[in-house]
Amino acid sequence: MKRREFVGAGFALAATWPLPGWSAVLQKSGDLPAKSLDGADLMLPGSSVEAFAASLRGDLLMQGHEAYDGRRRVWNAMFDKKPVLIACCTGTSDVRRAVDFAREHRLLTAVRAGGHSFSGKSTCEGGLVIDLQSMRGVRVDPAARRAYVEAGSLLGELDHECAAFGLATTAGIVSHTGAAGLTLGGGFGRLGRRFGLSCDNVTAFDLVTADGHFLRASGDENADLFWGLRGGGGNFGVVTAIEYRLHRMNPVILGGYLGWPISQARDVMRYYRDIMPTLPEELFIECALLWQKDAPSIAMEICWSGDHAEGEAQLKPIRAFGKPVFDDIAPIRYVDMQTFSDQSLAIGKYYYAKNGFLQALTDDGIDLVLDVYQRDPKLFVLFFDPCDGAYRRVAPDATAFPNRDAMYWMGLVAAWDSPEGADAKIEKIRTAWRELEPLARGFYANLSDADETMKAYRDNYGANLERLVALKAKHDAMNLFRLNANVPPKI
Ligand code: FAD
Numbered sequence: 001m002k003r004r005e006f007v008g009a010g011f012a013l014a015a016t017w018p019l020p021g022w023s024a025v026l027q028k029s030g031d032l033p034a035k036s037l038d039g040a041d042l043m044l045p046g047s048s049v050e051a052f053a054a055s056l057r058g059d060l061l062m063q064g065h066e067a068y069d070g071r072r073r074v075w076n077a078m079f080d081k082k083p084v085l086i087a088c089c090t091g092t093s094d095v096r097r098a099v100d101f102a103r104e105h106r107l108l109t110a111v112r113a114g115g116h117s118f119s120g121k122s123t124c125e126g127g128l129v130i131d132l133q134s135m136r137g138v139r140v141d142p143a144a145r146r147a148y149v150e151a152g153s154l155l156g157e158l159d160h161e162c163a164a165f166g167l168a169t170t171a172g173i174v175s176h177t178g179a180a181g182l183t184l185g186g187g188f189g190r191l192g193r194r195f196g197l198s199c200d201n202v203t204a205f206d207l208v209t210a211d212g213h214f215l216r217a218s219g220d221e222n223a224d225l226f227w228g229l230r231g232g233g234g235n236f237g238v239v240t241a242i243e244y245r246l247h248r249m250n251p252v253i254l255g256g257y258l259g260w261p262i263s264q265a266r267d268v269m270r271y272y273r274d275i276m277p278t279l280p281e282e283l284f285i286e287c288a289l290l291w292q293k294d295a296p297s298i299a300m301e302i303c304w305s306g307d308h309a310e311g312e313a314q315l316k317p318i319r320a321f322g323k324p325v326f327d328d329i330a331p332i333r334y335v336d337m338q339t340f341s342d343q344s345l346a347i348g349k350y351y352y353a354k355n356g357f358l359q360a361l362t363d364d365g366i367d368l369v370l371d372v373y374q375r376d377p378k379l380f381v382l383f384f385d386p387c388d389g390a391y392r393r394v395a396p397d398a399t400a401f402p403n404r405d406a407m408y409w410m411g412l413v414a415a416w417d418s419p420e421g422a423d424a425k426i427e428k429i430r431t432a433w434r435e436l437e438p439l440a441r442g443f444y445a446n447l448s449d450a451d452e453t454m455k456a457y458r459d460n461y462g463a464n465l466e467r468l469v470a471l472k473a474k475h476d477a478m479n480l481f482r483l484n485a486n487v488p489p490k491i
Pocket of ligand 1: 075110111112115118121122132151171174176177178181182184187233234238239446447484
């Protein structure tokens with residue numbers, strides 16, 4: 001359906017509008033009830049909405065349109081919100097119109113790329129969603145070793161284009177995650193010990209700021225913003241494209257899982273803790289406590305991205321440790337490994353997560369982790385990812401991402417097929433986390449939730465917070481972009 005038809009259809013739909021209150025309003029005045037930035041009720045004049053729709057190349061969706069429900073849904077079904085408008089942007093021009101419209105009406109605004117925010121930050125109730133899902137172009141320049149990525153692209157699309165040239169950069173571990181949200185907050189992945197965070201590999205961002213201006217941020221242009229966009233999330237505007245540095249890499253890696261019964265978990269965790277910092281940076285090992293085949297167990301996910309003969313040698317003692325009951329490590333295409341967790345973290349289930357960074361993991365810490373996990377081993381998966389190697393070679397103040405002194409990233413992730421009983425389970429997870437949290441210092445803002453206080457943010461970002469606040473005040477003083485790991489314009 002063409003946009004102009006939609007606008008007509010949208011207003012004509014008033015007679016069959018699913019919300020009686022709204023249809024009455026529309027029939028009378030064409031105005032739309034909506035939420036302001038601070039949550040107050042407001043009316044969007046019908047004529048403004050119509051002019052906004054007419055200014056876009058993409059569709060402007062409202063409730064009642066056949067595409068509305070598909071577009072409004074996000075990865076975490078816990079957040080079943082109904083925005084008043086979804087601007088399906090096709091490029092920077094549409095993004096600028098959407099930002100102008102939002103600012104002029106002080107309209108509650110969410111920015112959506114892959115829609116994988118754990119805490120549902122890329123949607124909103126009664127506001128505007130600036131939806132980048134149609135902006136999915138990825139172009140690789142093999143000679144320059146650069147990828148030019150539109151901001152709605154998913155990680156699988158980035159990996160796929162890079163692999164065709166024997167190139168790669170750090171991306172997250174689930175292929176349907178959005179590249180933009182992940183990169184703006186940092187970006188851990190199976191190649192991170194070797195190449196650093198996804199944001200460490202960015203050479204430039206294209207950005208529309210709250211005043212509707214288009215900027216390029218790189219080492220040479222708007223360097224302050226370039227600093228802030230690498231770890232400061234979506235606070236400073238809508239990123240419309242990202243340019244990444246790429247690295248040569250064999251598209252076939254050695255990957256798979258090793259599994260042990262929970263009775264060996266203590267030894268396996270100590271072993272993991274001891275060997276991880278000694279291993280070459282081509283090796284990624286995630287260690288996880290999880291319920292599998294009707295029993296609690298401990299597993300390692302392995303990804304070796306270097307020379308295969310050397311990888312076999314490095315992995316030999318690990319595969320022989322204790323008495324593993326599962327081992328499927330084999331040569332596999334990196335892009336296939338990047339889909340291994342796509343199903344267990346599928347779109348549309350109900351999720352909750354907590355996380356923190358560990359600078360060390362003591363024997364006592366391991367005992368505590370095992371104790372907390374085994375009390376209710378079906379409640380969540382508990383994972384450790386390495387944060388050493390290239391991650392730590394970047395100074396904490398070189399980018400806005402602050403947690404450069406960590407050795408491990410620890411997370412609890414729970415998934416349910418239905419929302420029933422979720423509140424009680426979330427409370428149990430919070431209780432478990434309160435016991436584990438003292439092991440950690442700082443957290444990954446891309447997985448943060450409403451529990452994180454301003455003090456926690458201050459502790460997490462350290463000296464970087466003041467710089468982020470100054471940037472926010474300069475580029476978004478009205479805090480138009482507040483549905484994110486929000487940095488206020490003043491503290
Ligand atoms: P969205 O929900 O679209 O956006 C997330 C936040 O970023 C929102 O606040 C949004 O407004 C903002 N944002 C998104 N795009 C833009 C933009 N273009 N301009 C301005 N603001 C924007 N993290 C890792 O580091 N490594 C992993 O391996 C990893 N795996 C994950 C697997 C799954 C299944 C999930 C759900 C998350 C994972 N994460 C991982 C966390 C992930 O980094 C965040 O959830 C991230 O925010 C997702 O980005 P998105 O674009 O999909 O999300």
